[in-house]
Amino acid sequence: MSAPELMHSLQELSFATAISESTWLFPMLETIHVMALTLVVGSVAMMDLRLLGIGSRDRSISELTRSVLPWTWAAFAVAAICGLLLFSSKAVAYYDNIPFRIKVVCLLFAGMNMLVFHFVTARDVGAWDNGRTPAAARVAGVVSLSLWVVIVATGRWIGFTT
Amino acid sequence: MIQAFSDWLAATRLSQTFADLGWFVPTVQTIHILAIAAVVTMLSMLNFRLLRITRDGPSLQNLAGGYVPWVWRFLVILLISGALLTITEPGRELMNNAFRLKMLLVVALVVLTVVLHSTLRKDPEYWTSTPQRRVLGGAIAVASLALCLTIVAAGRLIAYV
Numbered sequence: 425m426s427a428p429e430l431m432h433s434l435q436e437l438s439f440a441t442a443i444s445e446s447t448w449l450f451p452m453l454e455t456i457h458v459m460a461l462t463l464v465v466g467s468v469a470m471m472d473l474r475l476l477g478i479g480s481r482d483r484s485i486s487e488l489t490r491s492v493l494p495w496t497w498a499a500f501a502v503a504a505i506c507g508l509l510l511f512s513s514k515a516v517a518y519y520d521n522i523p524f525r526i527k528v529v530c531l532l533f534a535g536m537n538m539l540v541f542h543f544v545t546a547r548d549v550g551a552w553d554n555g556r557t558p559a560a561a562r563v564a565g566v567v568s569l570s571l572w573v574v575i576v577a578t579g580r581w582i583g584f585t586t
Numbered sequence: 587m588i589q590a591f592s593d594w595l596a597a598t599r600l601s602q603t604f605a606d607l608g609w610f611v612p613t614v615q616t617i618h619i620l621a622i623a624a625v626v627t628m629l630s631m632l633n634f635r636l637l638r639i640t641r642d643g644p645s646l647q648n649l650a651g652g653y654v655p656w657v658w659r660f661l662v663i664l665l666i667s668g669a670l671l672t673i674t675e676p677g678r679e680l681m682n683n684a685f686r687l688k689m690l691l692v693v694a695l696v697v698l699t700v701v702l703h704s705t706l707r708k709d710p711e712y713w714t715s716t717p718q719r720r721v722l723g724g725a726i727a728v729a730s731l732a733l734c735l736t737i738v739a740a741g742r743l744i745a746y747v
Contacts, residue, residue: 455738455743458742459735462623463623466623466625482644482648483644487643491643576616576619577612580616580619583612583745584608
């Protein structure tokens with residue numbers, strides 16, 4: 425089955441047609457998606473600004489991670505579920521949409537950046553937990569901030585190009 | 587009166603110039619959403635602390651001292667970007683009930699944040715000193731969180747109402 429055929433089949437599933445045919449389901453899911461996304465972007469930015477030494481300088485990286493990251497993951501789970509449901513309702517149009525494709529690629533890069541930071545860069549976090557972060561951590565912060573700005577921008581652009 | 591103002595604004599050269607630029611609305615909306623993300627996250631972290639859901643890290647007073655000045659800065663960005671969007675599409679915003687609700691809720695959120703911050707500046711233990719204040723502080727935190735979520739919802743629903 426080709427990708428466009430797969431998108432067409434997805435769009436024809438009962439829950440997808442229910443979303444696209446309902447007056448309020450799509451706006452409600454989109455609203456919850458945006459609510460969750462604001463928390464994801466805000467909390468990720470809080471961590472990134474700490475890595476860059478711009479924000480929360482009086483807090484250790486590990487303490488800030490413990491306080492913020494559970495909310496990031498919870499909000500991300502909600503945003504992802506709503507995002508997938510929204511996608512299913514217009515899968516064919518979204519699949520062909522360039523801003524949507526850029527958004528998905530940026531999400532994958534943001535995920536990879538996070539994994540590299542946690543499993544490689546932050547292995548010796550004890551050495552710089554309270555002080556100036558190493559160059560690799562600052563690079564991770566800049567990359568993450570940039571990717572999330574593009575994710576929000578492309579997300580907004582989808583509405584103007586579908 | 588609002589209808590007449592909206593019509594006048596839509597006919598201005600500035601409104602028409604912004605409306606003719608295809609990139610203008612999505613770009614300003616992106617800036618608006620990023621600023622909302624900053625405000626909502628900082629206030630949420632503050633409210634989670636007030637509700638004692640999070641307990642690690644700086645005291646409530648230090649957290650408020652760090653976050654609230656930034657909340658005001660981002661609020662200025664929100665007002666400027668919101669004003670630009672209203673100038674570009676006055677009918678879509680000024681005549682919309684979701685937009686009007688959003689503005690009322692923003693005022694309520696600002697009042698709650700001022701109350702919370704000013705009391706903490708005078709007395710760091712204000713919201714924990716008595717059981718009654720602890721309950722009131724919790725109620726303010728829940729109201730603030732609900733306002734944040736409703737403001738985001740109303741903002742998105744402007745496109746549908």
